[in-house]
Amino acid sequence: MQTALLIEQILNGLQFGVMLFLMAAGLTLIFGVMGLINLAHGSLYMVGAFACAAVAAATGSFWLGLAASLVAAAAAGAIIEVSVIRRLYDRDHLDQVLATFALILIFSEGTRWIFGSFPLYLDIPPLLRGAVPLPGGSAYPAYRLAIIAVGIAVAIGLYLLISRTRLGMRIRAGESDREMIAALGVDIRTLYTVVFALGAALAGLAGALVGALQSVQVGMGEPVLILAFVVIVIGGIGSIKGALVGAVLVGLIDTLGRFLLPMALAGFMDASSAAGIGAALASMLIYVFMALVLAIRPQGLFSAQR
């Protein structure tokens, strides 16, 4: 019984990690290419979730909703890049933090304005509603397995995009020397808009996928955003590979910590305080892990910054 439960928790951790990767990949890409710290990334996640829930409710199709989430988040990303973010590239991080903090206020209140204060609900598509049997006699929800698959597919796709395509070559060039590629005739403004929209679309995808597991509500992006920051700090800012490794590590540590810590503490204290203290400690575990990583490698595990 314990083994089956453990496998289930590991899969949960993977699913959580993969979802964090979708968020962290966009953040780290935007930071790597443009040197911009975007606090409003969580808002794009929220936009994706709301677009998916609204379109799915109107049309009855989760898949149309999913497509809508990509389009809406990419469009929102492109619009804020052109109207606001573009003015911030040459500013210091302080101005970027403040301006994107202001964007969060605008997005959160704007979404509440349009959709009201009540959470929306998004159903898991019929195709993925069942459970898949696991070795050991238990079963695991197909939808969560699908999220893991999507995450792996996106990771491979991003790797190919960046290492094999012309756009990826420009992104890499933009990371190392932006004056040079501008001098070579690449339209750097458009490149930045495209990269920003791509990062936004990934965040929107994550929001839509998670929207079917929990309720879709204003402010849902903020806890995830902070975790995504933890992920890219652990992985090394600007590194997609770091984001993947960091995301899976954070997902596993968080999920397994919540599962194992109370059990471990129950070995030497009474059950109720073990549950309470275990939960409190487990919620801090990834931050402790991040502090450890930074204490040893201040630039993260796979730093892309030289």
Next chain:
Amino acid sequence: MTISRETAFNALLIVLLIAVPYGASAMGEPFYVTLATRMVILALAAVGLNFLLGLGGLVSFGHAAFFGIGGYVAGIAATHAFNNTPLLFGLPGTNQMLIIWLVAVLLGGLAALAIGLISLRTTGVYFIMITLAFAQMIYYFAISWPAYGGEDGLSIYVRNAFPGVNTLNGLHFFYVCLALLAAVLVLFSVLRNSRFGAALQAARQNEQRLSAVGIAPFRVKLAAFAISGMITGLAGALFADLNRFVSPSMLSWHLSGELIVLIILGGTGRLFGPVAGAIVYVLFEFYLGGVTERWQFFLGLILLAVVLFARGGIVGLVAGKARHG
């Protein structure tokens, strides 16, 4: 010697802060006294952050941690005093502000030392994010720790006491807070003009040069971080007493963001920047909140406009010259 426009503006702020709440109280409008107290306490917290951000150029996005620690010190001490139950190590709870402040300052400083020791190994964006993450760590601890209210927070049934002052009177409590703000502003001004302040500002501009003259930048920055945490912790204790309530929201990253906003709105590195910022921010909040439920939307637009077009903040605007630090 001519008085600069900035000095005149600062003097005006002091006069307004002393007189307006008195007038409001005399006209039977205690609500405005509470509003002014809120301004003063937020200003105090932001002055703490201004040490680090304004002088040292270190953007801490986790100052809510110290604010919340101060708040919980006040809340926990008062709860134990109210219930007459012993605290950690059998110590009694207390409702004496002086003791609470001391503990809040000490714990705020200790937490800042611990967080600073790790965070200051990093720079730039890493520093912003790691301070944010540490604050979140404490936030989640407060939420999931059931002993002191968890998510629901902790009520302080009777506002804590200060010798010789009736703190239950809003105006008296306001002047206690204002006196602390004044003291901290004096401290800020003295430290800024001291050798330590010079070293801190040099650390922002060029660390190599600072080490070349024989001063370790790390120690200077760590000291600034600790002082900053102490002041913000003190402000947190006052804030809990103002609301007679403390909850994890005092530790949330929104609050860290707000403290940064106050400083930039007022003018980074300027003595009265956080004060002007807090006054304007709380007024915005209040008036926009009265006009529309959607005030956060418009607050966001205004902030965006300030960042994009009005660099140097309010004091910078008044002083009529570019920001100097």
